[in-house]
Amino acid sequence: xSTLEPMEDEVDRLxxxxxxxxxxxxxxxxxxxxxxxxxxxxxxxxxxxxxxxHGLESWEFDVLxxxxxxxxxxxxSPGRLLKETLVTSGTMTNRVDRLAARGLVERLPDPHDxxxxxxQLTPAGxxxxxxxxxxxxxxxxxxxxxxxxxxxxxxARVLRELVRPFDLEKH
Numbered sequence: 017x018s019t020l021e022p023m024e025d026e027v028d029r030l031x032x033x034x035x036x037x038x039x040x041x042x043x044x045x046x047x048x049x050x051x052x053x054x055x056x057x058x059x060x061x062x063x064x065x066x067x068x069x070h071g072l073e074s075w076e077f078d079v080l081x082x083x084x085x086x087x088x089x090x091x092x093s094p095g096r097l098l099k100e101t102l103v104t105s106g107t108m109t110n111r112v113d114r115l116a117a118r119g120l121v122e123r124l125p126d127p128h129d130x131x132x133x134x135x136q137l138t139p140a141g142x143x144x145x146x147x148x149x150x151x152x153x154x155x156x157x158x159x160x161x162x163x164x165x166x167x168x169x170x171x172a173r174v175l176r177e178l179v180r181p182f183d184l185e186k187h
Contacts, residue, residue, distance in 0.1 A: 026054070027046070027051050027054065030046065034046070052178075059159075060074070062159060063152060065155075066148065066152045067152070069151060070144055070147055070148040070151065071144075072144065072145075075103075075111060076114075077145065077148055079097060079101060079108075079111055079112070079135075080121070080141050080144065081145055081149065082100035082101055083121065084142060084145045090136055090137035090142060091134040091135060091137070092134065093126065093132060093133075093135075094109070094135060097112075115141070120137070120138055120140055120141035120144060121135050121136060121138060121141055122138055123135060123136075
């Protein structure tokens with residue numbers, strides 16, 4: 017086990033500058049949330065690279081993945097897709113249109129609602145999202161490679177608690 021001091025990062029420098037310039041402010045929340053924010057930007061870039069290999073944008077993966085997670089027959093109502101991907105109705109309509117034009121999803125009549133439709137993953141969409149998911153997980157496993165399984169589980173627990181209030185707002 018190493019007894020080395022943690023390396024200083026950009027957030028440490030930012031915190032130090034704020035403490036120097038505004039000693040009257042408690043900037044402690046920035047120690048966590050600025051790192052979360054920076055990490056999110058790095059992860060977005062890494063995910064974009066993984067999806068680009070498969071000709072997908074991040075939003076396309078999000079929609080296809082929501083349908084894939086739904087299980088056979090890989091279909092959801094547009095309303096359920098909205099909840100799964102956290103976008104507006106107009107945005108979802110545009111996204112489904114674009115994915116349908118690429119042959120990755122199709123619209124089907126809802127057998128339980130004559131006015132409704134279901135969005136269904138096509139076999140091509142399933143193949144694409146499955147391959148992208150496998151590559152994403154391999155890439156993310158590499159990103160976490162410096163952390164023990166125990167540390168990863170600990171971070172996951174802490175982040176779950178941090179995200180929980182936001183998830184409760186959705187319900």
